[in-house]
Amino acid sequence: MTAAIQRLILSALFVISMDGWAATASYLDASLSSDKRVELLMNQMTLDEKIGQMCQFVGEASDIDFDSKDTKSDYTLALGDRAGLIKEGKIGSFLKVSTYQEANILQSLAEESRLKIPLLIATDAIHGHGMYMGPTTIYATQIGLAASFEPELAELMAEYTAHEMRATGFQWAYSPNIEVVRDSRWGRIGETFGEDPYLVTEMGNAMVRGYQGKDFSSSTNVLASAKHFVGGGIAYNGVNGAPADVSERTLHEIFFPPFVGSIDNGVYTIMPAHNEINGIPAHAHEEYLTDLIRDEWGFEGFYVSDWMDIQRLESAHRIVDSEREADKVAVLAGMDVHMQGPGFFDNVKDLVKNGEIPVSRIDHAVSKILYSKFQLGLFENRYTDKQTVEATLLKESHLELALKTAQKSMVLLKNNGVLPLQQDIGRILITGPNADHQALLGEWARVQPHNNVITVLEGIKEQYAQGTKIDHVAIARHDVISSAELSRVGRLAKRADVVIAVMGENSLRFDKNKTSAENVDRPTLNLIGNQIELLQKIKASGAKLVVVLVNGGPIASEWLTENADAIVEAWEPGMYGGQAIAETLVGKINPGGKLPITVPRSVGHLQSFYNHKPSAFHRGGFYLSSRKPLYYFGYGLSYTTFDYSNLSMPETMSTSDSLSLSVDIKNTGDMDGDEVVMIYINDKVSTVTTPVRKLVAFKRVHLKRGEKQTLSFTIANKDFALLDRRMNSVIEPGEFEIIIGDRLKVATINAQN
Ligand code: BGC
16 A cells, blocks of 8 residues: 555544544654654644643552552542643653553543643663563663673663563653762662763663664654763762762763763663752753753753752752742753653743743754654554553563573672582571562662562572572661671571672662662762671681672672672672572673772772773872772673783774774683673873773673684774863874783784874
């Protein structure tokens, strides 16, 4: 059938089914381009309907039994004013919607509005559709994915997460969080990709592609949201939302690149940060939101404000004295969607009527929002059903990937030979607050049904034949371990050959005892509470001490580094984390992850990151303490060994070229394993200071025992550039060191004009 005939039939159908409305409903013609449909629809919209698209509200998430008969009227009643607003076309999107039934009812209310514009339904689906009120697939959190150094994993995870979202009626993920972290006290590190701008960029780009596909036009794509622009990872004292005071140079070198990368990969929404940057709150930053991001970097999508952050221009930042002014400043700066609640609509309408916000600004915002709704296919199908939900959530392929994200994210920090644990190890004691706890799931996840999660205790039991003696001492809380618990551990450790202590943090969103998360920042980087006391008891028993860390932000404990026989950094490995950890401990998985963030010696050693400037430590040191971190970015051991050789690259290059090099890598140990080959460069002498080294390429490879591979890399020309004194990007002729991995194989190349 030709497009023209299809169009004819479609318009005939509108006439038959929709009567008078049909004459004006040309935007419903799915054969037209999304741009055309936006234009047609906007021609018919009133100012109220336009501003309505910029308004986001929260769902009811109540305990209504959606499976009972007459849910729509019960739910609509519970929605109160919001139900009427939807029908009047005064709400464009929702967040905090609980289930697919709720999503369907909201959409049906929107279909009762004059123009029948569907709603966008958003959620914080960052490592799985974790805020959904029902069982879903929960993968390792972002910091673990970063440790895998496999962007492909992140891409697939975002893709599968998008599938679960669309199946349940959600089309907008508030993810990825691509803030670079420079202060490990921040409670949100688990949802980030760590400290290195290049790694964060690669991971963020992969997630954007996974969520959005090519152009979010498939029924399994969702919109991504690159967040939070910018500087939350370096806010005062690591406190969420506190001011960020950071030089323009550091912004351009460290914090901006991941956002540029996401935009180049087509990210359609961006969320500004809670914080101010150098005196200007992110939500009011016209020079960034409009001049830099839209006009210079070419961002084509729309902005969504973060939770209450427009109101906070008045209440927290005090740059205006009323919410009306706050709304004005934010919209004029470039803000398109207001998260969340009433007030914004009336203020913006009044501001437009008064000539304080031009209609063109509203039109611009609305055209972007509507474009996404057309592209996503929501006008054609806004509903979902039970069958689709059941066929998609927790699919086999998703579960397999959940396990893989956990396996690939393990980082072995220390091993004095105790790992891998043998089958005839003797008696095992497993304990610690995370031994049998769903803190494995990390932030932005609800507690899952017990049977869907494998805890470390369960994972270990699975790895040992019946008859192996495995004791378990449950520890109730992360922050306070009782004396009864301590003495029980001490007693049982004495008869154990090895103790597996699963320690760390708890970032579960709805756990009242969480120790690190959004708005729960870390005043210490050490194990919190008296966890070290527990480890000391074990140490005193003489049993081997294997410590597994479950955490988002790095754990800095000199005692632990010196005294444990082995340390596995497991991050927040998701629903099958316990299986992956157990497989790692017994050697079925050879850990191949590397640190995506430096582990400092203590909180007092902050800021601590690998790509510091050359003079960072040229004079001072710390009182009675080394200035070296416990473990640098990129660190991670293996059960096998690797040897690098035959680095091949030219001795000179032109400043206008990229650099191609190759290197051989051989597995020289006794086990198959993964190695992450990392290439860093160091500009040896530069007219402005440059970091001692910066990561410019990496590749994770699997090598069988004895296997050798030749890996080739191309280092982009721009990676050799610096920002000169006038902030122009230039490549200065001279010598660059090329540093391979933490093996520090260094070669020098001379760049010539
Ligand atoms: C967080 C965002 C999140 C939003 C909606 C805010 O407090 O900063 O990252 O997307 O809440 O849940």
